[in-house]
Amino acid sequence: VDLLRTAFGTQNEVLLLVGSGSAGLDAAIGSLTRAAERVVVGVNGYFGRRIADIARSHGCRVDEVQAEWGSPLDPAAVEASLVGEPVAAAVVVVHVETSTGVVNPVPAIARIAEAHGAAIVVDAISSLGGMEIAMDEWGVDVCVAASQKCLGGPPGLAPVAVADRAWERIARAGARPGWYLDLGTWREFAVSGWSAHPSPVTVPTNAVRALLQGLRELADEGISQRARRFAGLGERLRDGLRSTGTAPLADEADSAPVVTAARSFPGVPSSEIVAHVERAHGIRIAGGGIGPLQDSVFRIGHMASGTSPDDIDDVVAAIGSFPRR
Numbered sequence: 001v002d003l004l005r006t007a008f009g010t011q012n013e014v015l016l017l018v019g020s021g022s023a024g025l026d027a028a029i030g031s032l033t034r035a036a037e038r039v040v041v042g043v044n045g046y047f048g049r050r051i052a053d054i055a056r057s058h059g060c061r062v063d064e065v066q067a068e069w070g071s072p073l074d075p076a077a078v079e080a081s082l083v084g085e086p087v088a089a090a091v092v093v094v095h096v097e098t099s100t101g102v103v104n105p106v107p108a109i110a111r112i113a114e115a116h117g118a119a120i121v122v123d124a125i126s127s128l129g130g131m132e133i134a135m136d137e138w139g140v141d142v143c144v145a146a147s148q149k150c151l152g153g154p155p156g157l158a159p160v161a162v163a164d165r166a167w168e169r170i171a172r173a174g175a176r177p178g179w180y181l182d183l184g185t186w187r188e189f190a191v192s193g194w195s196a197h198p199s200p201v202t203v204p205t206n207a208v209r210a211l212l213q214g215l216r217e218l219a220d221e222g223i224s225q226r227a228r229r230f231a232g233l234g235e236r237l238r239d240g241l242r243s244t245g246t247a248p249l250a251d252e253a254d255s256a257p258v259v260t261a262a263r264s265f266p267g268v269p270s271s272e273i274v275a276h277v278e279r280a281h282g283i284r285i286a287g288g289g290i291g292p293l294q295d296s297v298f299r300i301g302h303m304a305s306g307t308s309p310d311d312i313d314d315v316v317a318a319i320g321s322f323p324r325r
């Protein structure tokens, strides 16, 4: 938990929920809000859309602030949505939208949320450990991550960092979102509960040990150095993709250092590139995911701690070898 605190850039409490990243989001939104409260959600990709679904499942009135898939959220649009009545209980945004490889401007959005009295919840599932995050400095209320992405662990754990003022809001919200996904349940055991067991449920100790190893490696390299190294790898990949005739989806300034989406060759469904790269080169990349970019975009994850410049060059060469008609 101490190593996670460093990664989140926080002095706050960090709870290690047993579940995937979505469990952390579900718990954060369900614990902070009451049914019928207004929640503003940034939607510029598949995972923003998922968050809107989670908020609706808690009975919240969701106002989606849309941006084109492949572009970042516009803080001014978030502000415009917050101006309306009733006052929003929370703003929820994805940091790195994994479906498009776009980084959203979290610090600016957090400042706006605070100015309008709304809590700010951040989905840092695909960014924590791969980019510098400064939860306390940015003024984030709840920040949610997952063990299996940049932290290098297996799936199954959702680290959730909760600011003190968020606990006050949770107490005010009053209603409990069930038991398992109530952040209060996890806090009770982690902080003040049954001393023999810092978790309310059976802990997958294998996953915790593996996550600890990933966190130690991150601490040894240092988060700033890891973030710089990943930024360099992302740039190398985007340059390489351009040299093959495919084009990164996001503008350079908004591109994530940990996952890259790129437009396929003109007229070629992205699934054909994905299949070629795996069949001919043994490298697995991903299709466009669900949504409007399904057939036109492929995605490359480069968030593993061991990713090297050679790995990047290999995937670029594999894409470049796609037989064009």
Ligand SMILES: Cc1ncc(COP(=O)(O)O)c(C=O)c1O
Binding pocket: 020, 021, 022, 023, 047, 094, 096, 097, 098, 123, 124, 125, 126, 146
């Ligand atoms: C940004 C983002 N949010 C949420 C999720 C969902 O996480 P999980 O599959 O761990 O529930 C993912 C998973 O890819 C993600 O990348």
